[in-house]
Amino acid sequence: MDPQAKQGIRASEQDEPPSLNDEEESGPPKDTAEFYRAQPIFNRRIHVLGTGNVGKFVAHSLRGIPQDPPPVTLIFHRHEHLTAWEESRKVINLITGGDSVYREGCDVELAFPNPRYHGKEIDQSELRRSDSWPGKSDEPIDSLIVCTKAPNVLSALSPIKHRLHSESIILFLQNGMGTVDEVSREIFPDPATRPYYMVGINSHGLHRAADQFTTVHAGFGLISLGILPHERNRDPTAPYAPILKFAPGRKAEPIEPKNPATPGLSAQEPEPVAAPWTPNQRYLLRTLLRVPVLGATGFSPPDLLQIQLEKLAVNCIINPLTVLLDARNGSILYNYSISRVIRLLLAEISLVIRSLPELQHIPNVEQRFDPGRLETIVVGVAHATKDNISSMLADVRAGRVTEMNYINGWIVRKGEELGIKCFMNYMMVHLVEGKGRMVSAELREGVPFVDGPLDATEIRLKEVTATANEGKGNSESATANARSLENSTGEGPDGKPVAST
Numbered sequence: 037m038d039p040q041a042k043q044g045i046r047a048s049e050q051d052e053p054p055s056l057n058d059e060e061e062s063g064p065p066k067d068t069a070e071f072y073r074a075q076p077i078f079n080r081r082i083h084v085l086g087t088g089n090v091g092k093f094v095a096h097s098l099r100g101i102p103q104d105p106p107p108v109t110l111i112f113h114r115h116e117h118l119t120a121w122e123e124s125r126k127v128i129n130l131i132t133g134g135d136s137v138y139r140e141g142c143d144v145e146l147a148f149p150n151p152r153y154h155g156k157e158i159d160q161s162e163l164r165r166s167d168s169w170p171g172k173s174d175e176p177i178d179s180l181i182v183c184t185k186a187p188n189v190l191s192a193l194s195p196i197k198h199r200l201h202s203e204s205i206i207l208f209l210q211n212g213m214g215t216v217d218e219v220s221r222e223i224f225p226d227p228a229t230r231p232y233y234m235v236g237i238n239s240h241g242l243h244r245a246a247d248q249f250t251t252v253h254a255g256f257g258l259i260s261l262g263i264l265p266h267e268r269n270r271d272p273t274a275p276y277a278p279i280l281k282f283a284p285g286r287k288a289e290p291i292e293p294k295n296p297a298t299p300g301l302s303a304q305e306p307e308p309v310a311a312p313w314t315p316n317q318r319y320l321l322r323t324l325l326r327v328p329v330l331g332a333t334g335f336s337p338p339d340l341l342q343i344q345l346e347k348l349a350v351n352c353i354i355n356p357l358t359v360l361l362d363a364r365n366g367s368i369l370y371n372y373s374i375s376r377v378i379r380l381l382l383a384e385i386s387l388v389i390r391s392l393p394e395l396q397h398i399p400n401v402e403q404r405f406d407p408g409r410l411e412t413i414v415v416g417v418a419h420a421t422k423d424n425i426s427s428m429l430a431d432v433r434a435g436r437v438t439e440m441n442y443i444n445g446w447i448v449r450k451g452e453e454l455g456i457k458c459f460m461n462y463m464m465v466h467l468v469e470g471k472g473r474m475v476s477a478e479l480r481e482g483v484p485f486v487d488g489p490l491d492a493t494e495i496r497l498k499e500v501t502a503t504a505n506e507g508k509g510n511s512e513s514a515t516a517n518a519r520s521l522e523n524s525t526g527e528g529p530d531g532k533p534v535a536s537t
C-alpha cells in the first residue's frame with residue numbers, strides 16, 4: 037500500500053516542528069508564556085475541513101504565524117481538488133488590497149462524503165471503507181476547523197467521524213445557529229465519546245477568485261471564539277449563571293430578567309460553567325489568538341451566545357429580504373413598507389431570543405434583544421454594507437442551497453420548542469426556499485451555450501456545472517450571477533472593503 041495512504045499527503049516531513057514536550061523545563065515558570073509552553077501538547081496538527089473562502093483564509097493565516105506555525109492539513113472532498121493541488125504549486129494565495137501573499141506547507145487529505153437523502157446518510161461503507169485511495173488517512177484528528185457552509189457540515193464530518201475522539205476539539209465557523217446541535221444528534225449521539233466543540237463568529241469578508249487555491253480578503257473583520265460547555269460537564273440547555281458586573285459606588289447585584297414567554301422555566305437554578313480546559317481546547321484557542329490577521333478574541337459561553345444571537349437577528353432580516361427583493365443590502369433602508377416587514381420579523385425574533393432558557397438569568401437580556409435595539413443594529417449593518425450582495429442572495433443567484441434553515445429556520449424551530457408561533461419567519465423560510473428552487477430550475481433550463489468566437493455552423497454546449505452557473509455562461513441569469521459574485525459578501529462595487537453580513 038502507498039505509505040501516504042494512511043496519513044494523507046504531507047508537504048514535507050521536515051515541516052513537522054519539534055514537539056513542545058521536548059523542551060526542557062527547570063523550576064517554576066517565569067511568566068505566562070513559559071507556563072503555557074510547559075503544558076503537554078499531544079498533537080499540534082490542525083485539520084481544516086471545507087476549503088472554500090473561509091477554509092483557505094484560515095489555513096493561510098495559520099501557516100503565516102511567524103514563529104513555529106502549526107502543521108495544517110486541508111481535507112478535500114473531491115478527487116479533482118486533490119489532483120488540482122498535486123498539479124499546482126501547492127500554495128494558498130490570499131489577495132488583500134490587490135496584493136497576493138502565497139503560503140506553502142499545507143498537507144492534504146481526501147475524504148469522500150457519503151450521500152445524504154432526506155436528511156439521512158446512505159451508507160456506502162462496505163465499498164468505501166475497504167478502499168484505499170491517494171490522500172486517504174485514518175490518523176486521529178485532535179484539532180479540526182470546519183469551514184463548510186452550514187448545510188454541508190453533516191456530510192463533511194461523517195467520513196472522518198471515526199478519526200475524532202472524546203478529547204478532540206472541533207471549531208465550527210458557520211453562519212447561523214443549530215449546526216452544533218445537529219452534529220451532536222446525527223454524528224456524535226453518545227456524550228461519552230463526543231468531542232469538545234468551539235464556535236466562531238466570523239465577520240471577515242472573503243470572496244472567491246478565479247484560481248481554485250486563491251481567495252480575496254475584501255473586508256477586515258474579527259472572529260469571536262468560545263468553547264462550548266460539554267454535556268459531560270453541564271446540561272447544555274441549563275441557564276447560564278449571571279456574570280456579576282461591578283460599578284463604582286454601587287452594589288453588584290445582577291438584574292434578574294423575567295422570562296416573557298414561559299415564566300415557569302425560571303425555576304431552574306443557573307449553573308456556572310466550571311469545567312477546566314483540556315490541552316487540545318487550550319492549544320487550538322491559543323493558536324488562533326496568536327494569528328494577528330484573524331483578529332480573534334475569546335469569549336465566555338454566555339457572552340458568545342449573545343454575540344451569536346445578535347448576528348443571527350441581523351442575518352434573519354438582511355439575508356432573506358435581499359433575496360426576495362433581489363437587491364443589495366442597502367435596498368432595505370429608507371423604505372416605509374420594508375420597515376413594517378422588518379418590525380414584524382424582529383418582534384418574533386426578539387421574543388424567541390428573550391425566552392431562551394439559557395439566557396434567563398443573564399442581566400440586561402431584555403434590553404439587549406429589545407426589538408427596537410435590534411432594528412438599530414440591522415439598520416447600521418445594512419448601511420455599512422449597503423453596496424454588498426448578501427451571501428444568501430449570491431447563493432440563490434448561483435442556484436446553491438442557502439443557509440436559511442440555520443437562520444430564520446432556527447428561530448422558527450426554537451419558537452416551536454418555546455411555544456411561540458413565528459408565522460413571519462416561517463413565511464420567509466419558505467419564500468426564500470421557493471425562490472431558490474425557482475432560480476435553480478431556470479438555471480437548469482437555460483440553454484448552455486459557450487462564450488467566445490465560434491464559426492457560423494458550430495454550436496458548442498458548455499458543461500452544466502455549478503461553476504458554469506457562477507458567471508461563465510452567456511445567459512442573462514448567468515451574467516447576473518457573475519456580477520453578483522464579483523461583488524459578493526465583503527466587497528462593494530468599487531472594491532472598498534466592508535464588513536460581511
Ligand SMILES: NC(=O)c1ccc[n+]([C@@H]2O[C@H](COP(=O)([O-])OP(=O)(O)OC[C@H]3O[C@@H](n4cnc5c(N)ncnc54)[C@H](OP(=O)(O)O)[C@@H]3O)[C@@H](O)[C@H]2O)c1
Nearest residue numbers: 086087088089090113149184185188191192210211241242
Ligand atoms: N465568505 C465570507 O466572507 C464569510 C464571512 C462570514 C461567515 N461566512 C460563513 O462561513 C461558512 C463558509 O463560507 P465560505 O464563503 O467559505 O463558503 P464556500 O466558499 O462555499 O466554501 C465551502 C467549502 O466547503 C466545501 N464543501 C461542500 N460540501 C462539502 C463536504 N461534504 N465535505 C467537505 N467540503 C465540502 C465546498 O466545496 P465545493 O465548492 O467543491 O462544493 C467549499 O470549498 C459559511 O457558513 C458562511 O456563511 C463566510
